[in-house]
Amino acid sequence: MSDRPQIPGSDDDRYIVAGEYVLRLIPEEEAMRVEADPSMAPLIASWEQRLAPLLTVPAPVPPPADLWHRIARSTGIADRPVRSPRGSASWARSIAFWRAATAGMSLAAVVLAGVILSRDRLEDRQARFVAALAPTDAQAGFVVSLAADGSLTVENSGRIHARSGRDLELWVLPDGEKEPRSLGVLRGEGNIAIREKMTFSSAQFMITDEPSGGSSTGQVSGAILFAGRLSPLPE
């Protein structure tokens, strides 16, 4: 962290600078220095939370009738009536590539972001469904495979680790259920087998940033880092 620029001053001064940042009362250059200093982030969050009640002071006003349509067009959801996971374009391309790559093979293989699961690994678990859990802004990070017998395997294809003192926790939200349920924390690279057998083939998966050992509440408590939906593999 020492190579990062630091906002100088006492704790009191830094709190004031964070407050001025939230009020948007500092010059752009200084605002960029504040953003580049990770130790300022909690001070900014603290001011945002304290002042947030002011956000509801203006009376609600119904927005223009066409606003939703504009948003739907801009996000591309107006043209996509079928529910699909975020990052679906790259996933769809991967599936297409996968289809081409595995044409004629008797068993499934998953190709995603350049990672090829070898045939013999898949023979054991006979994957029937896969979900690619893609991070917000990059290639796939995890591939979740669900076999015909309900066993679930997670491949950490992006070799992703939790931040120090934190754990990555896997959650499943089967269609029709309201609360995601924990499948445990993910540690290590390569293939991670999940003990619990799955009884569904239609679900979303998420990986969240949680305290060491996993969420203490049994519910998602940290930021969602990866998310994806199961898709059937072609026969």
Place this chain on the structure above:
Amino acid sequence: MLRIAVGDHAAFRTLYDQQSPQLYGLALRLLRQPEIAADAVHDTFVEIWQRAARFDPERGSVGAWLGTLLRYRAIDIHRRTRREESGYERPEEVDRAPDPLDNLESSEQGRALRLCLDTLEPRYREVVVLAFLDGQSHAELAQTLATPLGTIKSWVRRALGALRSCLGS
């Protein structure tokens, strides 16, 4: 937000229906012009669609997160517009106190903030509210309050210091 993060359109629409009137009201307060205010709400929802996964429930409600994103967006739009069109003046507010802070009483956090704002000297309270809810810059505050820029800057710092002591860290 979990559902939106994985691309659930219906959940996104529900969020829009629930939150857009409050956000549009806030955008109108910050930007004064219906068209530009609608642009700010539009941009905010597009951002949420792309970044729902970054929502951290530990850091407050969904409404507060959206309001915070919208507020930053609106202030950016206002300042960019002002830079691009020299001579652009934001239309004057008809009523200088259109939204009483009484609305703050609706939550515990809001009541605490209200109590602390009430303990501030009126001019300190005014710079905080005008900067936060009207997106005024130092120069605009100086103009609105007919006070020299340097004085405004020190009022802001004192107001923040007093708020911090009152609200606790």
